[in-house]
Amino acid sequence: MPTKGCGIAQHFTILAYCADCGAKLYHHRSITLTKEQESYICSNYQSRKKCTAHYIRAVVLEQLVLQNLQRVVAYAQEDENEFVRRVMENKTAVQRAEQEQAKRKLEKQERRISELDRIIQQLYEDRVSGALSAERFAKLSGGYEKEQEELKQSAKELQAIVNTIETQAVNVQSFLKIVRKYTAPTELTPALLREFVEKIVVHAPDKSSGHRTQRIDVHYNFIGEIDFSPEYSRVSRQTTA
16 A cells, blocks of 8 residues: 555656656655655656756755645635635736736627628539639639638637637636645545645756745645645855855
């Protein structure tokens, strides 16, 4: 039977991704390493040297994910209405602008699809009456039908964008159902990761301030990322000449 630690590690290798190249993180462990020394490293760096290491210790990653989860769950439990509002606003400005643009474009395309229906119908009538040759009919109708098919496919994609807000509202309620099943989490478990977390994005360390800081972004099932990402900070050791 796998240990709890092993279960957490297995889930992190599925959930954790490099912020720069998008590759999964590789769990670095061996019999010579203690639990404190185990780490996660970008698999592109590990295998093909196409990225930086994005090295983060396993215990630190667990700590940051747990802190993030604790903050999100506490917020949702304390004020569900405010939590729903914040989640919805998390997508706001840019996404709403995209949705409005998509809606206008969709309406325009739907009008053109209807117009093409009338044009194609007229072509058939002209062909039947002899006002249009078979060759000319084939060329015109083929072009219009191709345009109409492309517009229909595009309209489906635009409709999906327009429907996003309604879908988000349903998704927030699905997330809250999960939150209600738990009291405040005090430790990270495979069950919590399965229920709550969609993916974890690990950023490269930043030493520009003289400290080694490292950010992670936790994306949750149903609602995506909530801006509660803590950073791990450690004073960089200074070497002397």
